[in-house]
Amino acid sequence: MIDKIASSVADALRGVRDGATVLIGGFGTAGIPLELIEGLIDQGARDLTVVNNNAGNGDTGLAALLQAGRVRKIICSFPRQADSQVFDALYRQGRIELELVPQGNLAERLRAAGAGIGAFYTPTGFGTELALNPDGSPKETRVINGRGHVLEYPIHGDVALIQAERGDRWGNLTYRQAARNFGPVMATAARCTVATVHEVVELGQLDPEAIVTPGIHVSHVVPVPRRATTAGGFKAAA
């Protein structure tokens, strides 16, 4: 019998190794798998490469993981925010590596990883500083139909940590509103995907027409209580 429902966050994260690339979902206040990030802090893996849209807010969640010195490199589109002080300090001290990626390239590089695509050409970033490799050498370019394109490679994850809304024991997932964001594409891009859900349902209870992430992309489903988030600088409504 297939049963992907994990008994605890710790159980679901047991396999995360030192040096792993960890894809972490969420955008602003929506879809941040906070319980899994806290679980990763407890779990102890070090020397991580983290892929997220941002680089942590305030002093909880991803910011706490950075503060704990566990992240070697972050790949993101928008690190600088009003409350990204933890990342800012580490970056200025040279204690964390940053790969800045246009947000659409981030999403598409993850999609490419999940779809088995070796690399792709995109006009995004052509002629800009972000058409350079981290060592300053130019990325490969090509003119296609008269337009400059940059060659971009996939981002594969060892593990993806995402937040969904409902899930079943086969790992099928639905999401809630804009909390969907990076979840479905990260789920396809990692060898092991761990999803928190607010509700576990019986097989057949999720409308098959409405399942967003089919269970093949999910390794562990961890039920967690709904909780108001204050990430991104916004307080929950009373």
Add this chain to the structure above:
Amino acid sequence: MTPTYQPRSKDELARRVAADIHDGAYVNLGIGMPTRVANHIPPGREVILQSENGILGMGPAPAPGQEDYDLINAGKQPVTLLPGGAFFHHADSFAMMRGGHLDICVLGAFQVSATGDLANWSTGEPGAIPAVGGAMDLAIGAKQTWVMMDLLSKSGQSKVVAQCTYPLTGLACVKRIYTDLATLECSPQGLRLIDAVEGLGREALQDLIGLPLLD
């Protein structure tokens, strides 16, 4: 001579941009000043707003106390969903943007060149922490990219330039520049004047920009 013209207020500028958005348009409004355009869509026009974090059919901010923190815009502020609206994941959202499916995107800018190069993501200051978000995808992806900004910087320099000195967001991607003093069109040959505020003549505008306006 003392100028006799009045710059457009932020709302007047937003209204000027909104006046050019056609009925049925799919539009992405960038963070900051462009967000204001949503409040000025002329009555009778149905315009569908996209948000990069996976929303089509985005509605206005909710009433106080009705915020749902799973339903936010690209600026991470609470929004609503109109009847008919849809959610989708990030790769689909950026495919929508990069694949040329949006009719118009409206962005802020530090500088725009006469031929439509855009600089709006970094001032290139040494030691500054860079952040790009969806700016480069939006700039090159929409059928038309419009910029909305003040014509002059705080120090009085024209932000419409021959060549951008700030780091580029995209090459030759801006079609129109809506400013507090004038509306301009970028082309491979240079700038064309669409309109200027009352009392600001063509010569005076050319002097402010420091670049010729094509006939």
